Amino acid sequence: MTFTVTDLDDRLAFGSSVTGLDPDTLDDPAVRERLRALWIDRGVIVFRGVPGGTESQIRLSEVFGACEVHPLRPVDAVSAPELSDIRYLPEDGDIFTVDGEPRGGWLPWHSDLIYVDSINHGGILRPVRLPEHGGGDTGFIDQIAAYDALPDELKERIEGLNVVYWLQLDVSTARFVHVTGLECVRLRSSSARIMDNVDTFPRVVHPLVFVQEETGRKVLNLSPWFAQGIEGMENDEGDELLHRLAEHAVDARRAYVHHWHDDDMVLWDNWRMLHSASGVHPDDVRHLQRTTITGDYALGRIELAEGQISHEMRLNV
Numbered sequence: 404m405t406f407t408v409t410d411l412d413d414r415l416a417f418g419s420s421v422t423g424l425d426p427d428t429l430d431d432p433a434v435r436e437r438l439r440a441l442w443i444d445r446g447v448i449v450f451r452g453v454p455g456g457t458e459s460q461i462r463l464s465e466v467f468g469a470c471e472v473h474p475l476r477p478v479d480a481v482s483a484p485e486l487s488d489i490r491y492l493p494e495d496g497d498i499f500t501v502d503g504e505p506r507g508g509w510l511p512w513h514s515d516l517i518y519v520d521s522i523n524h525g526g527i528l529r530p531v532r533l534p535e536h537g538g539g540d541t542g543f544i545d546q547i548a549a550y551d552a553l554p555d556e557l558k559e560r561i562e563g564l565n566v567v568y569w570l571q572l573d574v575s576t577a578r579f580v581h582v583t584g585l586e587c588v589r590l591r592s593s594s595a596r597i598m599d600n601v602d603t604f605p606r607v608v609h610p611l612v613f614v615q616e617e618t619g620r621k622v623l624n625l626s627p628w629f630a631q632g633i634e635g636m637e638n639d640e641g642d643e644l645l646h647r648l649a650e651h652a653v654d655a656r657r658a659y660v661h662h663w664h665d666d667d668m669v670l671w672d673n674w675r676m677l678h679s680a681s682g683v684h685p686d687d688v689r690h691l692q693r694t695t696i697t698g699d700y701a702l703g704r705i706e707l708a709e710g711q712i713s714h715e716m717r718l719n720v
């Protein structure tokens with residue numbers, strides 16, 4: 404093996420750092436297998452100093468699964484179709500007030516694509532332009548550790564429950580994102596366009612707990628952003644339970660915060676980790692590109708309207 408693996412943070416049970424990876428070795432089955440096993444085991448891999456830019460980012464992503472074109476990709480995007488631009492510009496970008504401070508490109512804890520029925524397995528982020536005035540960090544929190552830390556009473560109570568999600572890009576209206584004084588100052592133009600057509604996105608449902616197939620470990624599968632409520636319990640009792648779980652899921656003691664360097668690439672397991680973006684000063688610029696690694700745990704589904712029956716139910720009658 405040509406690369407070195409170390410723990411990302413001694414405090415945490417997830418996350419590895421890989422140095423010395425030569426992209427020319429990515430066709431070697433032993434290298435691919437070791438990287439895939441590391442991804443499943445550790446949830447986040449920070450690759451440092453991999454040469455080759457965009458091409459290496461896409462080839463490395465394909466070790467873990469095929470890359471898909473993101474469903475919210477703007478039609479006028481100019482980068483390779485495998486890449487999504489995560490960009491904040493002073494003239495066009497989301498700005499939220501968080502703890503009394505305006506932040507450009509801030510994102511709360513979430514899972515990508517949880518608002519559709521087929522949630523992607525992961526992604527690799529790579530910086531194109533980092534902010535000049537600091538910030539712009541990416542946070543990760545392990546939901547296997549979050550599940551393990553739940554009291555037994557809660558583990559029993561949530562087994563078999565499902566959460567309803569819906570696309571909502573104005574985070575200030577997200578009921579289960581617990582941030583004091585959160586206000587939307589501006590939505591970027593593409594977000595505003597998507598929200599004009601949000602009714603074309605149906606509500607979807609994902610299980611609150613699922614088992615990581617390769618290891619048997621249980622994951623607390625809750626994205627506070629986009630969550631609408633517990634299926635069949637969209638009432639005070641269900642909301643109280645979901646607020647409690649959302650607070651638990653984002654406990655900063657289980658978080659790793661990545662401070663970016665130009666030659667970093669960060670891979671994460673989107674089925675297991677929540678992630679967030681700290682944002683930048685509104686006058687600054689930040690641009691990263693992300694691949695979307697496919698996969699389907701086949702546990703999500705579109706919510707059925709009253710009176711509709713699912714394909715499976717139809718087969719049973």
Ligand SMILES: [Fe+2]
Pocket residue numbers: 513514515678
């Ligand atoms: Fe994201």
